[in-house]
Amino acid sequence: xxxxxxxxxxxxxxxxFWLASAPPTNSGAQIHRAFEAGxxxxxxxxxxxxxxxxxxxxxxxxxxxxKMLAINNVxxxxxxxxxxxxxxxxxxxxxxxxxxxxxxxxxxxxxEAWHDVIRRIQDTGADGIELNYGCPHGMSERGMGSAVGQxxxxxxxxxxxxxxxxxxxxxxxxxxxxxDIVMPARAAVAAGANAIxxxxxxxSIMGVDLDTLDITPSIGGKGGHGxxxxxxxxxxxxxxxxxxxRDSVVHDSGLPIxxxxxxxxxxxxxxxxxxxxxxxxxxxxxxxxxxRIIEDLCDGLSNWMDAKEFAKIPDVVGHSLRQVSDFxxxxxxxxxxxxxxxxxxxxxxxxxxACNDAAHQCIDLIDQEGRVxxxxxxxxxxxxxxxxxxxxxxxxxxxxxxxxxxxxxNICPVENCIQMVEVAPExxxxxxxxxxxxQPEVAEDWDQMERYRHKMGIxxx
Amino acid sequence: MSEIPSVTVxxxxxxxxxxxxxxxxxxxxxxxxxxxxxxxxxxxxPTHIDIPKFIKKISTxxxxxxxxxxxxxNLLGATCARVCPVQELCEGACVxxxxxxxxxxxxxxxxxxxxxxxxxxxxxHAGKFISKKVAVVGGGPAGLSCAGELAKLGVSxxxxxxxxxxxxLSTYGIIVLREPVEVALAESEMxxxxxxxxxxxxxxxxxxxxxxxxxxxxxxxIGMGLGNSPQLGIPGxxxxxxxxxxxxxxxxxxxxxxxxxxxxxxGAGNTAIDCATVARRLGAERVTMLYRRTEKEMTAYPHEYAxxxxxxxxxxxxxxxxxxxxxxxxxxxxxxxxxxxxxxxxSGRAAPKEIPGSNLILPADQIVKAIGQNKLSLAARLxxxxxxxxxxxxxxxxxxxxxxxxxxxxxxxxxxxxxxxAVQDGKLAARAIYKRLxxxx
Numbered sequence: 001x002x003x004x005x006x007x008x009x010x011x012x013x014x015x016x017f018w019l020a021s022a023p024p025t026n027s028g029a030q031i032h033r034a035f036e037a038g039x040x041x042x043x044x045x046x047x048x049x050x051x052x053x054x055x056x057x058x059x060x061x062x063x064x065x066x067k068m069l070a071i072n073n074v075x076x077x078x079x080x081x082x083x084x085x086x087x088x089x090x091x092x093x094x095x096x097x098x099x100x101x102x103x104x105x106x107x108x109x110x111x112e113a114w115h116d117v118i119r120r121i122q123d124t125g126a127d128g129i130e131l132n133y134g135c136p137h138g139m140s141e142r143g144m145g146s147a148v149g150q151x152x153x154x155x156x157x158x159x160x161x162x163x164x165x166x167x168x169x170x171x172x173x174x175x176x177x178x179x180d181i182v183m184p185a186r187a188a189v190a191a192g193a194n195a196i197x198x199x200x201x202x203x204s205i206m207g208v209d210l211d212t213l214d215i216t217p218s219i220g221g222k223g224g225h226g227x228x229x230x231x232x233x234x235x236x237x238x239x240x241x242x243x244x245x246r247d248s249v250v251h252d253s254g255l256p257i258x259x260x261x262x263x264x265x266x267x268x269x270x271x272x273x274x275x276x277x278x279x280x281x282x283x284x285x286x287x288x289x290x291x292r293i294i295e296d297l298c299d300g301l302s303n304w305m306d307a308k309e310f311a312k313i314p315d316v317v318g319h320s321l322r323q324v325s326d327f328x329x330x331x332x333x334x335x336x337x338x339x340x341x342x343x344x345x346x347x348x349x350x351x352x353x354a355c356n357d358a359a360h361q362c363i364d365l366i367d368q369e370g371r372v373x374x375x376x377x378x379x380x381x382x383x384x385x386x387x388x389x390x391x392x393x394x395x396x397x398x399x400x401x402x403x404x405x406x407x408x409x410n411i412c413p414v415e416n417c418i419q420m421v422e423v424a425p426e427x428x429x430x431x432x433x434x435x436x437x438x439q440p441e442v443a444e445d446w447d448q449m450e451r452y453r454h455k456m457g458i459x460x461x
Numbered sequence: 462m463s464e465i466p467s468v469t470v471x472x473x474x475x476x477x478x479x480x481x482x483x484x485x486x487x488x489x490x491x492x493x494x495x496x497x498x499x500x501x502x503x504x505x506x507p508t509h510i511d512i513p514k515f516i517k518k519i520s521t522x523x524x525x526x527x528x529x530x531x532x533x534x535n536l537l538g539a540t541c542a543r544v545c546p547v548q549e550l551c552e553g554a555c556v557x558x559x560x561x562x563x564x565x566x567x568x569x570x571x572x573x574x575x576x577x578x579x580x581x582x583x584x585x586h587a588g589k590f591i592s593k594k595v596a597v598v599g600g601g602p603a604g605l606s607c608a609g610e611l612a613k614l615g616v617s618x619x620x621x622x623x624x625x626x627x628x629x630l631s632t633y634g635i636i637v638l639r640e641p642v643e644v645a646l647a648e649s650e651m652x653x654x655x656x657x658x659x660x661x662x663x664x665x666x667x668x669x670x671x672x673x674x675x676x677x678x679x680x681x682x683i684g685m686g687l688g689n690s691p692q693l694g695i696p697g698x699x700x701x702x703x704x705x706x707x708x709x710x711x712x713x714x715x716x717x718x719x720x721x722x723x724x725x726x727x728g729a730g731n732t733a734i735d736c737a738t739v740a741r742r743l744g745a746e747r748v749t750m751l752y753r754r755t756e757k758e759m760t761a762y763p764h765e766y767a768x769x770x771x772x773x774x775x776x777x778x779x780x781x782x783x784x785x786x787x788x789x790x791x792x793x794x795x796x797x798x799x800x801x802x803x804x805x806x807x808s809g810r811a812a813p814k815e816i817p818g819s820n821l822i823l824p825a826d827q828i829v830k831a832i833g834q835n836k837l838s839l840a841a842r843l844x845x846x847x848x849x850x851x852x853x854x855x856x857x858x859x860x861x862x863x864x865x866x867x868x869x870x871x872x873x874x875x876x877x878x879x880x881x882x883a884v885q886d887g888k889l890a891a892r893a894i895y896k897r898l899x900x901x902x
Binding site for chain 2: 064065346347348349350352353365375376378380382383384385387388389391392413
């Protein structure tokens with residue numbers, strides 16, 4: 001049984017799963033129930049400047065029958081009085097000494113406002129503070145949230161004010177609405193923060209109602225960008241997480257990173273850990289299914305760690321980071337080809353049309369006599385189940401033409417039906433960097449490239 | 462969404478068996494469709510409806526486009542959505558069938574069809590008039606399909622129907638559980654709105670004579686189906702009820718249909734199954750189907766046989782009727798003789814041979830026969846060449862008489878007759894006729 005406990009910049013929790021600062025952590029009553037369900041920690045919904053909220057504040061992106069692949073929101077920070085929040089924070093922490101209680105804060109960009117809120121949070125007995133530099137709507141219009149996170153200098157300055165008075169660990173939460181996530185992270189490092197968390201929500205407009213032609217959701221006939229979150233974000237979050245892990249300044253600072261952005265299952269969680277997160281925050285999945293999902297988050301992660309012989313969370317953290325690289329370092333001679341398992345193939349022919357229309361035209365339709373045939377060449381008088389099934393051609397990869405692009409693998413509806421099989425390289429191993437260091441001309445002149453390809457026997461399809 | 466009403470009161474024993482899909486069910490089911498390329502369901506459909514295309518349109522909420530996709534290939538999409546043996550056709554070929562559940566193609570098609578019929582949307586309109594006239598004989602699926610396709614192309618079509626109502630077997634011969642009368646009638650009304658002129662009560666060959674049609678029209682299409690049940694040639698046969706009449710009454714005058722307590726249905730085809738189903742549903746305590754061969758030779762679809770067994774119908778195999786026992790016309794029982802199967806006969810099936818002395822009397826107070834349909838005499842009267850009694854046609858559905866085309870059950874010498882095949886015949890014949898008319902200026 002794997003040890004799921006973590007010690008994140010001095011904040012301890014029995015498992016790495018914290019509720020992110022968001023609607024599920026709006027009140028003490030909710031967090032009590034979350035802790036009863038087994039959550040390791042909770043980042044209290046951001047407290048700070050006074051606000052008022054609007055209706056129709058959550059929008060959803062659905063695809064097919066999937067109801068909430070992403071959520072967006074224009075909800076602001078906590079709309080409950082600060083006194084009430086602080087009292088409940090203290091109550092929760094007293095009731096749950098073994099859980100991580102972190103308080104997210106956002107106030108006007110004045111040193112005294114920050115000093116005040118930090119001191120008041122510390123008085124509750126909370127375990128840590130998260131600085132919300134990410135909220136992309138409403139608060140940013142007032143110079144807070146992402147208006148801070150998008151400017152590394154502001155980020156550094158305000159974090160500095162916080163560190164002046166902070167006695168408990170301070171986590172700087174980054175906005176993804178920026179061209180290079182590394183810059184604000186370095187600012188946090190420079191200001192002496194204790195940890196980083198990412199990502200906050202992404203600017204988004206959910207859509208337009210095709211009946212009313214209003215922006216959806218419509219807020220009294222208006223709508224605008226809101227913060228985008230949920231499963232659809234995961235690849236974006238993983239990229240930004242890895243970018244911090246690969247940055248020497250951030251990496252060498254030793255600051256732990258709390259990862260979030262689309263974590264819905266233990267599988268997502270494990271991937272965030274492998275790319276360098278050492279605590280994990282979850283919101284949208286709870287907004288969809290409730291606090292109960294913590295059970296499988298822990299159970300699944302623990303079983304996977306046992307199977308992979310990871311004894312404790314720190315053993316997993318950053319394990320796959322070393323494999324993150326850049327195109328220039330990829331082996332150009334590495335070769336895979338698609339291979340279709342005819343026993344598993346259900347003959348939907350989606351791979352055929354994808355390859356033919358959108359990739360490299362290397363899947364053939366082969367009839368019963370072994371001939372390559374065009375689609376829909378059956379006699380129109382032919383019909384019925386028996387004809388349709390027995391006359392259906394097979395899809396076969398022309399392996400010598402396959403570039404191994406993986407499109408067919410990605411769209412095949414049958415698990416493990418198409419395998420990307422590694423084959424012996426046809427050229428010696430070389431990366432783009434190595435090649436162009438030795439032969440810079442191939443990157444500058446197509447004739448030189450042609451000559452190189454010809455010499456090496458590289459065929460382009 | 463308004464649905465086509467059922468002739469029988471909802472909740473009655475004969476109401477349409479499958480409820481319509483709700484909008485959400487339809488969207489969920491359509492989202493399961495993989496959208497196969499060059500899909501096997503489309504190949505399996507005799508009218509080759511582009512099934513992934515119409516299903517994807519349901520999932521995107523483009524119901525009108527979905528209905529158009531269906532009707533472009535099959536003008537009687539609402540009937541076919543209900544009566545097609547989908548297990549043997551589209552759904553039987555669905556790639557999700559092997560390990561999962563095939564897509565409910567028939568029910569999705571019905572969803573799209575109900576959308577346009579429920580809203581009285583005409584998807585197609587009459588084509589530009591081309592001053593050509595075609596007579597279509599028979600208002601069943603083949604005739605309606607042919608008439609509708611020609612009307613779409615601007616041909617002036619007159620549709621002659623012998624009965625009071627158009628629709629053929631869709632109206633008269635398919636039990637309400639599968640297709641309510643209103644569905645067939647709505648389709649024929651749609652065909653009429655396309656411009657086809659319907660004349661009911663016209664028994665072509667008698668009134669008007671075919672020669673008159675040949676004189677007044679540029680081409681004739683015969684889609685008049687088949688006739689009544691053949692004779693068994695046994696004593697007391699006059700007390701046996703004809704299966705198609707039995708079904709017809711269950712559809713149009715259900716309160717007038719006498720149903721016995723102990724019913725024997727002679728035959729093991731799909732009509733026999735329908736008769737047995739109606740009898741059970743309308744109160745018969747015991748319904749036995751009688752078939753002289755075995756389950757293996759039954760012409761009913763396997764899923765229909767499975768269905769009727771669940772209805773509580775039993776099948777007595779290897780028995781053949783010999784005498785109807787009755788008292789003053791009141792049926793008391795059916796005497797049968799046991800059968801042994803011998804060598805294959807002309808139909809390719811094992812020939813039944815009576816076992817002497819094996820007679821037994823099955824008690825019954827009603828006997829229904831559904832043993833196929835006779836060929837019509839029109840072909841002989843017109844001196845058309847035939848094939849096993851069915852009208853012979855070439856690949857353009859033209860008979861041996863130039864300008865006279867035919868399709869549907871009356872030409873189905875091979876393969877099993879079905880509504881969808883008749884629709885396809887009508888469609889292809891219409892195209893061939895149109896081409897002929899255009900080329901001949």
